[in-house]
Amino acid sequence: MAETYFVARDEQQIGPFTAEELLRAIREERYQPDDLLWQDSFGDWRPLGQVSPFKEQFGNPDPVELNPKREQPKPPPAPTAPAVTQLPPTGPSREGELIRPGDSGNALTQRRPFVRYAARMIDMGLFFFIVIPVARELGLPMSSNATVLLQLLALALLVPVEALVLARFGTTPGKAFMRMQVVRDDGQRLDLATAMSRSTKVWLLGWGLGLPLISLVTLIISFAKLTGEGKTAWDSQCGTRVLHQPIGFGRGLLAVVLIFFLMGSSLGGMVEQASRFGG
Numbered sequence: 001m002a003e004t005y006f007v008a009r010d011e012q013q014i015g016p017f018t019a020e021e022l023l024r025a026i027r028e029e030r031y032q033p034d035d036l037l038w039q040d041s042f043g044d045w046r047p048l049g050q051v052s053p054f055k056e057q058f059g060n061p062d063p064v065e066l067n068p069k070r071e072q073p074k075p076p077p078a079p080t081a082p083a084v085t086q087l088p089p090t091g092p093s094r095e096g097e098l099i100r101p102g103d104s105g106n107a108l109t110q111r112r113p114f115v116r117y118a119a120r121m122i123d124m125g126l127f128f129f130i131v132i133p134v135a136r137e138l139g140l141p142m143s144s145n146a147t148v149l150l151q152l153l154a155l156a157l158l159v160p161v162e163a164l165v166l167a168r169f170g171t172t173p174g175k176a177f178m179r180m181q182v183v184r185d186d187g188q189r190l191d192l193a194t195a196m197s198r199s200t201k202v203w204l205l206g207w208g209l210g211l212p213l214i215s216l217v218t219l220i221i222s223f224a225k226l227t228g229e230g231k232t233a234w235d236s237q238c239g240t241r242v243l244h245q246p247i248g249f250g251r252g253l254l255a256v257v258l259i260f261f262l263m264g265s266s267l268g269g270m271v272e273q274a275s276r277f278g279g
Helices: 019-027 113-137 144-169 173-177 192-206 212-229 233-238 248-278
Strands: 005-009 012-017 036-039 045-047 180-184 240-244
Touching (some): 005 019, 113 180, 173 248, 180 192, 192 212, 233 240
Antiparallel strands (some): 005 036, 036 045, 180 240
8 A cells, every 4th residue: 555645834734645645746846854754663753854755756856766665556545535725724724733643632642631730740750760769879968858859859850860861862761652743833843942941940830930829820820821732831842742642541550650659658758767867
């Protein structure tokens, strides 16, 4: 069966295309290398200028030949499929949201606050799991008051660490486990400055510096903005987006277990040290 392609531009999905149709459209200068491409065998969006044979067609007036072994007869178009020249909306897409071809109103979208929250909790749990024993070995006080301050400090230290990891890998351990990726609006990986800006805004606007009452308010506001507008404040301000893949029930259940284990281990150790300090 011939592979089909879609192009995303200005929050709209264009297609489906065959390879020949898309190559012809590129020769006619209807698309640019930074437009996002969906290819069935990839399972995600990639810049058009990075995928063969389409990248070879940019700036080339002559048709690029396809591998004869991979050519398949063009299947008849589905009755409801949009014409190549049409620009249909991407289903339930709103500002800031890019949905994979085939997604419907109740299917996978970018409005997945609980998946994003789980990924964040895994990252925080891993970081606390490492930081708390180090702080204990350094002889830092572990009284009840000091424990709260240590949590706030650890949350602040997570900002540059997360930024470095995002700039290098495009994801974090928690996001990778939840099958998430953070990219710029053009589909490119975040540079360090953008990643640092985004992580700082998440710390301020999403978690309210970790202060108990403030963080509750900021989390509620962020939840409402993401579910209502399709994009958080920090992603809108930084020109970034979060891409999701399906996680399945098993992975979701394992994420809950992992969060309880990591947070329970790190915070439980802090409580134990605080009781010894006070005793």
